[in-house]
Amino acid sequence: MSTTEKAMEAFVHETGSWVAAQLESCTRCGMCAEACHFYQATGNPEYAPVWKMELLRRAYEQRFTLVGGIKLSLGLDKPITDEEIAHWGELNYEACTVCNKCSMVCPMGIDIGSLLHGMRAGLAAAGAIPADLAAAVTKQVDEGSPLGMTDKVWDQRLEWVADEWEVEIPRDVKGATTLVVFSSIEVMKFPANVAAIAKVLNKAGEKWTVSSKAREIVNFGFYEGSEEHTKLFLNRVLDGAKDLGVKRIVVTECGHAYDALRWHAANWIPEASNFEVIHITGVLGELIGSGRIKIKPGFFNDGGKITFHDACKIQRKGGHIQEPRDILKVLAPDAFIEMTPNREESVCCGGGGGVIAVKAADPVRYASFELKIDQVNTVSAKTVAMTCSNCRLQFTDGVDHFKLDWKVAGLSQMVADALEE
Amino acid sequence: MSEETIKKGLADKGVSRRDFLKLGGLLAAAMGMQLPPLEQSGLPAALGTPARGSQIEQNILHALETKQRLPVIWLEFQDCTGCTEAVSRSVSPSLENLVLNTLTIEYHETLSAAAGYQIEQAKQDAMKKYAGQYILVVEGSIPTDNDGAYCVIGGRTAIDHLKEAAAGAAAIIAVGNCAAYGGLPKAKPNPTGAKGVWELITDKAVVNISGCPAIPEATTGTIAHFAIFGTLPELDNLNRPKTFYGKTVHDRCLRRPFYEAGKFALSFDDEGAREGYCLYKLGCKGPTPYNACATIKWDQGLSFPIQSGHPCLGCSEPNFWDGGGFYQGQSTPLDKPTVAVVGAAVGVGAALGIGTALVNQSKKKAKKGGSK
């Protein structure tokens, strides 16, 4: 089967009433372009979200509609070619973080992000994925983690974190209530975050555990858009949870993993609905709100202004918008300042959706980060807090690249630092 | 009789010089006389300048003084005599009365005293005597189905009568919507195959004085124009004299300001109706029909339908009986699908849509199965 055929098949498979109704309602007004940070940063018209999903629309029109058939037979539209598939692969994997900001401005309310995920399904089926992303997926299939966090590495790192920060990290505890699954970004690059989450949960007296089976929450299959891979990685987490008999799964500071496990898993794997899936931001809000942990008010008041970066998958698509703000208002009542736009209208960091893993995307990734720099500089914040390690990776890299003097902080870590003894 | 000049004929009837002068002015005004028709009249060019009302009046008076009276043959077919009523029922000394007096009506079924063979014979004599000179006025539509059997006069069909009279006519004037465009008899389903004069007489110009009834001054004014200048007035694309049919009823309507201001009567007995608001929402057809109702009016300028509170029916336009409900707006479609027809269209559309979706679903399933 040709590359195009594979993609077309996946497009057809993706397109039910839900997708078709939204494709039909698009008026091609081009407003979504103005929402896209990649278009904003580069001015490349091909980065308009409506254009990025063009193949999905054409596949629908050609395969499902009368008008499409007529257009094809009259030569007004041409069958989709392998070159086009490859080109749209670049557009979608290098210049889209599936942040869904476009949906916020679409006058028709089309959930463009989801349609773009559908695009990825077709592109992934056709293998039109950037080599570095494909390699990361293969690595996760083979080793269990795209960042090379094998069983052994995981074991050593957690051992080291426990030693270094003097926290207890309960492992494979049967009968625990809560399973915490860290992302390899945290374990490998932001180990302090792992320690912080452990500290907070221990302090709250939560019956929690990590699982050696479900050790990686990151889901590169979801980035890629391959249902097969996504399910494989989700099942690893769910199997771990099932073995330990936990009631809920806490996703740590990782955005797309939360999106996949919280908002999609149950539709692919019915038993996913046996578990309550919650993001660590929600857990923090809950623990502080119920008084199970206490944080020192004003702890971060004196280190310059602190602003909060809303992540696409945790805030805009996850709904944990209020908790971080409530926490920051306690931690830094005077220093906390909002960027504009914020909350569900927030501007994407530019590194999500697997873009940060694609080397070819570096120029546009940095270009779009400049929008974020402007936002932060406008409020002259010295610290940017966030709840997503992927954003944090992009911020750390951006701060480095542009030689900025901000501090990039994970919210869990801030909470852990400010815990009342 | 017709050898005497129009002026002498009037004088014989006791019209004074003063009244005669007034008539000239009235005619000029009624016909909206400007220079072009004067030039066409063949009168000395010097008379035409300068183009001032008084000068034109002088020219008309000159014409009336010198021209001979015109013989007229007035045929009635499928009509209601309403147009004759309109023309003849006037208070003396009115314009139309005077003009009628300047003509010699050789044949008119309603007005002639004679009847039967006598009048038919008189008509034949007149047509012979004045061949090529008389004016033919037609009132009523002509039935054409079943060889014209629906209207037979003196054993001959209306078509026959019309064609015979038209052959020797100097000018043909169709008075009223029936004669002009078929009118009521032509309304769906048009059982008699009624037609207007100009559909049957194609080798000669037919002037259409449409309306139901035609405005008398439009009829008499046109006849007077021919009497004075010997030519037909300038016509629009429906062969109506532009003088009378140059503007729509809406253009000159006294309720027009209310239309612009969005003040409408919503029923015939509401406050809006009492206030004299625009009747557009009650189905007034004013914007499309071209006629002089709003300016000349009826009964010596007394009133016209809109003034008296009734929406315009558009009676000066072809097929006005079939042009949508009289009490439905001008803008409305002429025909609307019934609920059943709409239901069928939507139902068939939906069924085909569901069918397409099912075919597409099977495509999806086939692909899904294949890839696994």
Added chain:
Amino acid sequence: MNQQTVLEFARGPFFYFALLFMLFGLAYRLFSVISLGWSKNRVPNKGSQAKGVFMTFLKGVLIWPFIPWVKNTFTRNPLIYIGGGLFHLSLFVVIILGTPHMLVTKSLVGVQWATLPLPIVDFMAATGIIAMLILLVNRMIHPVMKLISGPAEYLAWLFVFLPMITGYMMTHHIGGSYESLFTRHMITVDVLMIWIPLSRLSHFVFYFFSRAIHGQEFGKRGVAV
């Protein structure tokens, strides 16, 4: 064939056909889409989907159009926002609040309502026409719009523009006798009605779906929309 005959055709059989074709075509389009199959979303909700749907219609239809500066689309691209907004407002005023158009609805379904004075409707019609011209120019010069516009987009523009301009000319008696203007308006309206189900102009049907989906998706996640 004289003007009157053409007008009667445009107001009569052609309109009849166009109306039926539009209803038939929209039913076809709608059902071919909604019968394709909806998969049930088994994911437990965080917030209320119903509330999300309610809020998104409330905001999308009633609030945002009147306080555009809360949307950053407006601040980034006011042209499309204002142009598109005014165009739709103009359509609403002219088609719903214009007397002749209300009478069409009245004759078809028997319901009538109060309408606006002609000068206001006329002003909005002119606004809509100008907005459309600006949007056309924008479509021709904006890089994104150039990229995403093909013959279908320009044809759709044309078929919407023609009834608007002929309607305006008719109101002002520009360019011919009233019936010929009326005829042109009716013919273009009929063509538009036929074109609606064949093109993206049918978006007003699918709008309710995409808007509801937006409300569901965000409401489910507990995000204000």
